[in-house]
Amino acid sequence: MPTNYKRKSNRQSWTTQQLEQAIKAVKSGSPVKTAARSYAIPRSTLIRHLTSPTVSTRLGPLDSVFNSQQEEELVQHLLDLEKRFYGITMTNVRKLAFDLAERNGLPHPFNKSTKMAGKAWLSNFLKRNPKLSFRKPEATSAARARGFNKPAVSAFYDLLEEALKDPKLTPDRVLNADETSVCTVSICFGIVVSLKISLILT
Structure with a gap:
């Protein structure tokens, strides 16, 4: 998964609101072709959502491994380590994230060979939590x-x-x-x- 996701196609360039309006128009008697053209939605897509309302409309990167509460607990743990003068590196954080996901039985895309979270996950994790900042730790007596x-x-x-x-x-x-x-x-x-x-x- 790239650090900064960039779309490579024009798929799903419509919004959820457009889809809902198109479905409502069809149910009100408008032809599928007309509704699809009016709301800029592919006709095949509109038909698929009319026949299977529960189909997912999500594209792009995977969901976050941890929910907001679990991520906040991880952030607080890292801050507590810093208060205790325990130097922790980015590699340590990636290993800690892997262990946390494994012990809680969470589905994750982390590398099971190295037993670490990926660099992309760490980059996005730091973007979501700007109060964290990692530097090379210096020896302190x-x-x-x-x-x-x-x-x-x-x-x-x-x-x-x-x-x-x-x-x-x-x-x-x-x-x-x-x-x-x-x-x-x-x-x-x-x-x-x-x-x-x-x-x-x-």
């Missing part, structure tokens, strides 16, 4: 993950605020730094304390 929490970060900025309020710290002694210079481990607290001590001594 357990110490850094534990250190990056609300109490630790709040304590760091409390110390920083106290240091910046010191009258001896003039604007010309404030250094500009981007986010790469903001540490998430305890060494930063020592830097701030050392900065304050040096200001008091000078």
